[in-house]
Amino acid sequence: MAKLLLLLTALLLGLTCSLPALTFAAPSGLQLRLTHVDDGSPFNFTERIRRAALRSQHRRQLLKARITNTSPANLNIPVTPVKFEYKIDFAIGTPRLPISAVLDTGSELVWTQCRPCEQCVEQVTPIYDPSKSSSFSKIPCTSPMYAYELFKQFNPPKCQYACAYGSASTRGVLATETFSFGRKHSAKLTFGCSRESRGNFAGTSGIVGLGQGKLSLISQLKFNKFSYCFTPFNSSRSSHLLLGSRANLERSASGEAPQSTPFLNDTNFYYVALRGISLGKTFLPIPSSIFQYKASEGRGTVVDSGTGQSQLPQPAYDVIKKKITSFIRLPVRNMSSTVGLDHCFAVSSWPPPQLPEMTFHFDKADMRIPSTNYMYADRRIGALCLVMHPVDHNLTIIGNYQQQNMHVVYDLTARKLSFAPAQCSNF
Known part of the structure; x- marks a missing residue:
């Protein structure tokens, strides 16, 4: 009996490992842990407040530029150690590669740095290599996605996208790939595979946009709502991002x-x-x-x-x-x-x-x-x-x-x- 149970267990494990990432049913909601960019840093409370003030100054000018379509090059945007507030962890590709990206409710595109890199900024996790993923698919140059309004103002080269975030920027190709959130939830998303990144993204691989455009994470996952709950600034407890049915005020x-x-x-x-x-x-x-x-x-x-x-x-x-x-x-x-x-x-x-x-x-x-x-x-x-x-x-x-x-x-x-x-x- 013990041998039979062992054999059945091995068979089940083998089947589980052979399942493609997208066989999971689309979840009605997700809850993701948010990490503040200064969590785990040696900065004391005073220094964290000062750094947040500098980031806020940068963010103000950045949003002003985006809203009024002003060229970021014409703005006096300060260079700060980090320019974003919260980041989330997820995985990309098949097999899965764990990475993290900063969260941004003021932008739309989901993108991550990719190999080969013409210029990549420092990130803590390994840089994603699409050649090692069986689920990566490059979007053809003829796709109307490259004519999307989001990219027009940056005049990217043919068959490339480009986006700017004040003194930071990304440029690369558009593709589809499997993104995994937690152990059970995966989805095929259109994303920016960045070949050239400039700026400082808090040691992460890129940005997850939560704006209202069709390329944002919330739109691609077909969730009609999202929420967040930020713990106190000096707390050691994690904040959370909630998507879909999890985003309700009953909690x-x-x-x-x-x-x-x-x-x-x-x-x-x-x-x-x-x-x-x-x-x-x-x-x-x-x-x-x-x-x-x-x-x-x-x-x-x-x-x-x-x-x-x-x-x-x-x-x-x-x-x-x-x-x-x-x-x-x-x-x-x-x-x-x-x-x-x-x-x-x-x-x-x-x-x-x-x-x-x-x-x-x-x-x-x-x-x-x-x-x-x-x-x-x-x-x-x-x-x-x-x-x-x-x-x-x-x-x-x-x-x-x-x-x-x-x-x-x-x-x-x-x-x-x-x-x-x-x-x-x-x-």
Whole structure:
């Protein structure tokens, strides 16, 4: 009997190993672990905040360039050690090669570096070699995919795609390949096989775009929604990306009713209508015209997971700064060189003064965030700082620092953004 069981086990294992990757049924939903780019780094909390501030500055100029179709070469985009916030792990090819890529809700293309490389940037995992994968298939030059609107503005050579991310870029060929998420879920995706990459992608192989275009991961997997839940900035627990049926607010369990606001467009950027901002019970005197939506001019409010710290037009930032200063009777300090934040207070005794929650008043929805989501307290340097940045234009960006412990759902069918407070470390 023991020999029979051993034989059956061996046969089953052999059958399992011989199955092609795409025999798995398409899942109704997926949950993927997100890793922050500074996780596992030697940087202390102060340094992490400063690095996030630098990345946010880069991201602001990058989004502005994309939205207004301004040439990134004409912008003063700073070179930072890392220019993205979160990355995900998955596998590519047959046999499977584990790789990681940065997550970007503000772009569409899924791409990874490929051999042979004319120029590749450093990545932690081995570079994918399509010649060693039995499931790789190059898309013919005659395919209309190469005439896709996404690539036109970069004027790539014939039979190649090209995309720019400020001072970073990718160029290569389009292909299809098997992508595997976890042990059981695989799908055939169109992706960019990058032969030339420039910039810094946090040691990953490329980018996974979650925009609204047809080449994004969410569109190709035919999921109608996705969500994320970011753990606190100084937490050691993982954040998560949820796709399809997993992206529902039933998991939030905060006791608060979910809020929903409609999307204003169908481009790669997730615009929402911001009507105003409150601090505590005070509706701040910010002219509503500052938040007026006009995508062609780069105006309006974008919810973006790739921006670390929120960006507000200077007049709105000044009103918030003035109101916070009225709450805190402490000396004001500019700590741009230390933590990358220009509105801080010197704190000599601990704990620092408490501040009320802040509310973003969207169309039909209010996002209430605690003071820990807009202020940064650092006992080591004796400072309390506003974690937002002023900008000289009218593009408001709600960054991920303000979305900590908030389950945020992007519903592409219902065309709405929904959210509710959550303990993201429990996901």
